Amino acid sequence: MEGLCHMEVLLVSLLNGLVYGMLLFMLASGLTLIFSMMGVLNFAHASMYMLGAYFAYSVSRVIGFWPALVVAPALCGALGALIEMYALRRVHKNGHIAELLFTVGLAFIIEKAVQMAWGLLPVPYRVPAALDRALFHVYGSNFHAYRGFMLLISVLMFFAIWLLLTRTRIGLVIQAALTHPEMVGALGHNVPRVFTIVFAGGSVLAGLAGVIGGNYLVTEPSMAATMGPIVFVVVVFGGLGSLAGCFVASLIMGLVQTFAVVLDVSLADLLARLGVTVASTNPLAEVLTIPLPRVGALLPYLMLILVLLIKPRGLMGTRDT
């Protein structure tokens, strides 16, 4: 418990949670747009994130990190557009389940393709040298410059999406199609083209998240499988058809996961505060004494199940999942 009493741990964790939350938002925003508009639960979305990281690794070895920041997401976007136009659209007539299963198959193939192209082991995709230093010190703890950069990119991206959706024509059409896709089609807008744009745009965002997240975390073939379920949790937790909900959910998830690692408490500690001691002979002792950092991985799924049971629309959703 004494960890909480230290101001710097709190502040650094808060910043780290924010960085992670914004990274999640970059992934989840694309997914939420695709899911809300097309009804496709895109299991290959996290694969785009992984491809973004690997593309950035390969491109940055040739022409450096900064061009890769643009090239890798663009490649992901092009791939996304191709997938939507030539495959997903064909599957669409077989129903939503078929579309979903199609993306599951796609995720399999991309994972294996990445293994075949870049090997089974993590690749040495590193933070650029210019950002590989401490940005500032908080009560003796360092705040890494690259985290500041990630935060900057994600905030810029957040404003870019916001401007695009509220200030441009295509943005307004997308917003309308989020809630009333049939009506938008009836008004004469080219809904399939809007779908392609949204799918490609979502892939760009996922790719960008991969570019800046791949060297912050680890670039390895299993990174899609570890990130994928958490992004789903964020989307469902935030609610369908709501970017604001998605944003709040991303931050909550980032903070929860970061603080779960820092706070070294267990249910038994909590009970001890209430004056109940847990004996080691208690059959539930194992569950009660397990420290919070070890349970951290469970929390997102617990939150997912709880929110779906209590409020199936999610935090700010406009319709049922």
Add this chain to the structure above:
Amino acid sequence: MSESAVRTATRPLAAEGAAGLLRREWPWLAALTFAVIVPWFFFDWTTGRHSGFIVSVLSQIGIMIIFALSYNMLMGQAGLLSFGHAVLLGLGGYVTAHVVTAAKGGAFPLPLELTPLVGGLGGFGFAIVLGYFATKQRATAFAMITLGIGELITSCALMFQTFFGGEGGVSTNRMTGHSLFGLGYGPPIQVYYLIVAWTAVSVAAMLLLTRTPLGRMANACRDNFERAQFVGYDPRMVRFVQFALSGFFAGIAGALYTLTYEIVTYDTVAAPMSANALLMTYIGGVGVFAGPVVGAVLVVLLQSWVSLLSNSWLVYAGVLFILMVTFAPGGLAGLVMMHQPIWRAGRLGRLAGPYLRLLGPVLLVLVGFVLAVELCSFLTIGTAQGKTLTLSRITIDPHGGPPWIVAGLLLAAGGLWLRHAMRGLATAWQAVTEEIKTPELRA
């Protein structure tokens, strides 16, 4: 549909009997007979031993048939897409492991033949608890809850020692000394026959379940849950009961898994196992009862056979899966059923020609694709593992140009030819279906 129902109703009960059963269910009985005798084809008479690999693959097929069919109770029959079905299999397996260990320790004289029932009850119990939450929702929300439950239980399995044994899993010893028939269950072939027996019982039970009012209501709630509600049924209750029963059969599969391998680890509850259920069921076909059986046999055979030869199993599975989803959403069984009206009209022979012409291009595309995938694979993974790509003693260098050009040419030529042949098939298909329809229209 209604016609056959009338026929069933008016048929005198006396005519039903062994002969009737044989006539109607002969494919099942044939499959069962085949399952019983097939290990003896691979029996090594010089050493008096069964082939370990064959028995292991056959056992796995049996387990996966039950697992896939129990998955189809949700996906095909109730329209519930689950991403965490392995949880029910795995928990059934863990329960069995603990019970078998206790029986071995002399806590109670439970015959080994009945332990799958214990696993089934374990799966049933957990399905009641988890299903209480999961079946509150349907469609995508149900899929997401099951995804959450799957990840939750996987994390728990790695975390808790007492029940799950952490990363090491729970191991047990199936030779408990308690048996109804005095068998020791040391040799895998004895366990295989136990699996055959339980698979037969489970398949029969699941088949009969589809014919009960519950099975029909599950179909109704899948097709139009609002209307089912309107008629007076509670769709949630139907989903819940279906989920619990599906958990029972998945638990039996888990118990048989435990008896076969004598160890249960977190792999049995994790996402790849759930994905396997989805793969088998969908490739086999969700719309036909026997579909998942076909899928389970095919996927296990491919998995164990291809993974012996190549480490790119996941690519082939993924491509097969995508092709099925795109072009044959009914699965293999659906493809077969499409031919039924043509077969009844006696015109299936007309399609034989176009199908035969498909053989050449399909073979070309297949060879080209496999070559390309293997070249990719050997370029990176193979080099890392120090393997070389050899084709009947000719070593192929994946760094050279020629093999890639050959693969590209095969793919391109095969693709174009396949397109042409497919067009021929489509024309023939259309002509035949028109012919079948026309007399009906005249009448």
